[in-house]
Amino acid sequence: MIREAAIRFEGARVVYPNGAVGLASVDLSIAPGEFVVVVGSSGAGKSTLLRAVNGLTPLSAGSVAVQGQPVPRSEGRALRRLRAQVGMIFQDFRITRRLTVMTNVLVGRVAHVPAWRAMLNLWPAADREIAFRALERVGITDKAWVRAGDLSGGQQQRVGIARALAQEPAIILADEPVASLDPVTTHQIMRDLVRINQELGITTVVNLHFLDLARRYGQRIVGLRNGEVVYDGRAESVTQEDFRHIYGRDPDAGDVLDGQAAR
Amino acid sequence: MSDAVTRPLRPARNWALIIGAVTAVTLMTWWSGRGIRFSLTELACNLPGGRRLLVESWPPEFSFFPRLLAPLLETLQIAVVGTVIGGILAVPVAVLAARNLTPGFLVWFVDRNFMNILRTLPDLFWAMLFAAAVGFGPIAGALALTVFTVAVISKLWSESLEAIDMGVPEAVRASGGSWLQMLQFGAIPQALPHYVSYALYAFELNVRASMILGLVGAGGIGMVLETQRSTFEYPRVTLIVLSVLVIVLIIEQVSESIRRRLI
Ligand SMILES: Nc1ncnc2c1ncn2[C@@H]1O[C@H](COP(=O)(O)OP(=O)(O)OP(=O)(O)O)[C@@H](O)[C@H]1O
Ligand SMILES: [Mg+2]
Numbered sequence: 345m346i347r348e349a350a351i352r353f354e355g356a357r358v359v360y361p362n363g364a365v366g367l368a369s370v371d372l373s374i375a376p377g378e379f380v381v382v383v384g385s386s387g388a389g390k391s392t393l394l395r396a397v398n399g400l401t402p403l404s405a406g407s408v409a410v411q412g413q414p415v416p417r418s419e420g421r422a423l424r425r426l427r428a429q430v431g432m433i434f435q436d437f438r439i440t441r442r443l444t445v446m447t448n449v450l451v452g453r454v455a456h457v458p459a460w461r462a463m464l465n466l467w468p469a470a471d472r473e474i475a476f477r478a479l480e481r482v483g484i485t486d487k488a489w490v491r492a493g494d495l496s497g498g499q500q501q502r503v504g505i506a507r508a509l510a511q512e513p514a515i516i517l518a519d520e521p522v523a524s525l526d527p528v529t530t531h532q533i534m535r536d537l538v539r540i541n542q543e544l545g546i547t548t549v550v551n552l553h554f555l556d557l558a559r560r561y562g563q564r565i566v567g568l569r570n571g572e573v574v575y576d577g578r579a580e581s582v583t584q585e586d587f588r589h590i591y592g593r594d595p596d597a598g599d600v601l602d603g604q605a606a607r
Numbered sequence: 608m609s610d611a612v613t614r615p616l617r618p619a620r621n622w623a624l625i626i627g628a629v630t631a632v633t634l635m636t637w638w639s640g641r642g643i644r645f646s647l648t649e650l651a652c653n654l655p656g657g658r659r660l661l662v663e664s665w666p667p668e669f670s671f672f673p674r675l676l677a678p679l680l681e682t683l684q685i686a687v688v689g690t691v692i693g694g695i696l697a698v699p700v701a702v703l704a705a706r707n708l709t710p711g712f713l714v715w716f717v718d719r720n721f722m723n724i725l726r727t728l729p730d731l732f733w734a735m736l737f738a739a740a741v742g743f744g745p746i747a748g749a750l751a752l753t754v755f756t757v758a759v760i761s762k763l764w765s766e767s768l769e770a771i772d773m774g775v776p777e778a779v780r781a782s783g784g785s786w787l788q789m790l791q792f793g794a795i796p797q798a799l800p801h802y803v804s805y806a807l808y809a810f811e812l813n814v815r816a817s818m819i820l821g822l823v824g825a826g827g828i829g830m831v832l833e834t835q836r837s838t839f840e841y842p843r844v845t846l847i848v849l850s851v852l853v854i855v856l857i858i859e860q861v862s863e864s865i866r867r868r869l870i
Contacts, residue, residue, distance in 0.1 A: 398781055428783035438778035440796045451792045455783025462788060504778075511782055 348412045349373045350515055350547040351397055355406030358392050358571075366392030366401065368571035374549065376411075376514070379541045381562030381579065382551045385591050389571040390551040394517045397549070398430045399423045411514060428455035431508025431546075433518040437500045439507070441493025445484065448492050448503050449475040452510030471510075478509035482536055498529035505536060509544075516540070518550040522557070527601055534561045554601040555587055660841070667849055668842035675831065675850060681745055682827035683854070685820075686813035688749040693756025694806045700761040705768035708776075708794055710786060722765070725758035730816050734825040745826030748817055755816060756809045760802070767801035768794065800869040807862035814858060818851050 351374040358366035367389050374380055382390050395401035396408050402417040409415065410430060416423040431452070439448045453471045454462050461467060467475075479485045482502040487495060492503055501521060508516050518537060522530040538561055541548045552558045558565055558579065565582050567575030567590035575582070575590050587595045702708050704722055709715040733751035741747050776793030784792065795802075821829015828847060835843040 400777065400781060424783045424785060426783075427781055430781075432778065432781040434774065434778060436774055438774040440775050440792065442796050442799070443792075447792075451779055451784070451788075452782050454779065454785075454788045454792065459785065459787070463791065507778075507782065 348376070349409070350376045350378070350411060351549070352409045353393075353396070353406070354408075356396060356403050356408050357405040358389075358396060358401055359404045365389075365571050367396065367403075369406065370571070370573055372566065372573055372576070374547060376547050377541070377545045379538065379548045379561070379563045380550070380566055381558040381564070382549060382566045382568060383553075383555065383558045383587075383590060384568035388568040390568055391519050392571070393568065394432070394519050394549060394551060397515070397517055398427050398432060424455055428511060429514045431511045431513035431516045433501070433504050433508050433516065433521045435520040435523045437497075437504045437524075439492045439500060439503050441491065443492060444489050445479070445492050445495070445503050445506075446472075446475060446488045449478055449506045449510050452478070452507040455511070474512065475506070475510050478506040481509055481540065482506050496529075497525055498532060501525065501529075501533055502536070505533075505540070509540065513546060515547045515549070518548070520551050520553055523553055530557070530601060537561070554599060555595055556600040556602055558582075664841035664845045666842065667846035668840075669846065671843045671846055672850070675828065675847065678828045678831045679850060679854065682814065682817045682821075682829070682851075685745050685748040685752060685817045685825075685827050686810060689752025689813050689817075690756050690806060690810040692749075693753040694760055694809065696753070697757045697760035697764065698802075700757055701765040701768060702790060702794075704761060704765040707769055707771070707773055708790065722758070722761050725754060726762055730755045730820065731823060734820045734823050738824055743824035743826075748820045748825030748827055751820055751825060752813045752816060756813060759809045759812060760805045763805045763808075764798065764802055767798045767805075771797040803869055804866050807865060811855060811858055811862060814855055815851070 351372070353370045353372040356367055356370040356372075360366055370389075370393065382393060384390050392401055396403055397410060397415065399415045399417070399419075403415075407414055410426055413426060415426060447465075450462075450467055450471065453467065453474065457468060457471055476485065476488065479488055482505050484495075484499055484502050484506070487499060487503075492500060495503065504521075516537070521537070522533050525533060534557060537548060537550060540546060550562070552562075559582060560579075562579040565575065565577060565579050566573055567586065569590055569592060575586050577586070584595070587599075591599070700718060700722060703710075703714050703718040706715065709718070730751055733754045734747060737747040737750040738744075741750065771794055775797065776789045779789045779793040817825075817827045818829045818832060821827045821831070822833050824830065828851060832844060832847045835847065
């Protein structure tokens with residue numbers, strides 16, 4: 345049986361206008377419902393890989409397909425429709441601090457409601473319900489009408505996750521979602537992501553900086569180095585030697601979260 | 608290790624540039640002063656004339672005040688209409704002129720130049736133009752102030768828009784949002800306090816300007832000022848100037864307190 349991959353890269357290459365190579369040539373296939381953690385040193389191409397999936401960064405060569413649909417290379421209706429099925433979570437949360445939590449979460453519904461309704465803030469009751477359910481899933485329902493900027497970092501990231509969930513996406517991309525959080529919050533957020541993946545079956549790709557987090561929460565680990573996949577395997581079988589290969593050096597205390605907490 | 612890190616030398620000061628700039632400004636001032644035959648001695652000789660005017664203008668003729676009420680109200684109305692309509696029209700003009708938000712270079716280029724032309728032509732020019740078009744009176748004044756408001760707000764606000772963090776707008780796009788939704792939920796909320804602040808500033812300028820506009824027959828208190836001045840009723844002129852001063856000061860106080868609350 346050939347199951348349609350949730351995400352499939354074929355010879356994917358990204359060269360930025362300044363000549364920097366984001367992805368050299370990536371072949372990678374992610375099955376529906378998988379929880380994949382992408383690791384690699386700074387500049388390895390982790391963000392580029394994620395941003396290629398929803399077309400924020402267009403490929404220079406090769407192809408990437410989401411659920412069998414090739415990702416369009418230019419902005420337009422087709423790309424917006426594809427993005428509607430792909431939620432994204434960012435390191436810096438990227439929520440509007442001045443607006444309420446609810447409004448921020450409803451942004452996840454923009455592609456699903458008629459344009460004039462979003463424009464006039466007349467969201468259909470069904471979409472408000474979806475937004476509320478997304479908030480319930482990350483446990484901040486009580487903050488619905490609070491200004492997003494008044495929340496703690498961990499709560500703000502949960503708003504980011506709820507916005508992605510409100511899209512009712514097939515795929516969630518998380519680009520270093522815990523990099524600006526403290527260790528305790530980090531584990532809470534990672535557990536949230538794993539739980540959402542298991543309960544809703546949403547294919548999840550998470551870029552992580554810390555090796556211990558990658559090993560602990562990932563099912564599958566993909567290692568990037570200089571824009572190429574240099575490791576791809578199950579999280580429990582990844583070795584110190586593999587990490588050395590991915591990073592091109594010995595992992596040290598700076599590469600594990602516990603090492604940070606101990607300092 | 609010591610040779611690996613050489614501290615960069617502090618760049619030498621560009622003395623030629625500094626001396627050149629100071630000389631240029633001095634020469635330009637001297638040349639301009641001569642051009643308009645500016646002379647301190649002459650100024651001193653003419654001071655008694657100025658004093659005579661001041662003495663004749665004092666005290667203000669307070670009994671004239673009731674006849675100012677209607678024109679003062681009209682002035683405020685002209686300013687309100689001009690500020691509101693101009694404030695609304697300034698939104699698209701500013702957005703299209705912001706490099707980070709504009710949909711294309713051509714639109715940006717045309718809009719930028721349009722904005723510069725609006726700003727280069729003085730409000731008096733617009734007042735005379737509209738007076739010729741729709742006849743002397745408050746409508747011409749309101750139209751002139753509309754254009755003036757667009758010029759003021761769009762220039763200032765497009766710069767605020769260029770300074771916003773593009774993270775949230777990108778997140779809106781990643782959720783499948785269109786260009787308009789990116790603006791509505793990602794870009795504009797960040798720069799909204801600036802917009803309100805500039806709109807209040809434009810309103811202050813407009814109340815002041817509507818005094819001048821009256822001189823060319825564009826309605827409001829300025830028209831009364833012009834009649835009284837041409838018939839040498841200086842105590843009345845003083846009263847008019849004082850009442851406008853008081854109104855402007857009140858508006859300034861109110862808008863300042865609104866502005867402080869926004870930030
Ligand atoms: N907008 C851009 N313009 C030019 N070059 C870029 C751009 N974004 C990334 N790059 C380059 O592409 C390469 C991959 O960058 P990318 O951001 O994908 O790495 P990363 O693995 O996410 O790194 P980090 O861990 O620091 O976030 C780097 O060499 C980087 O300098
Ligand atoms: Mg990155």
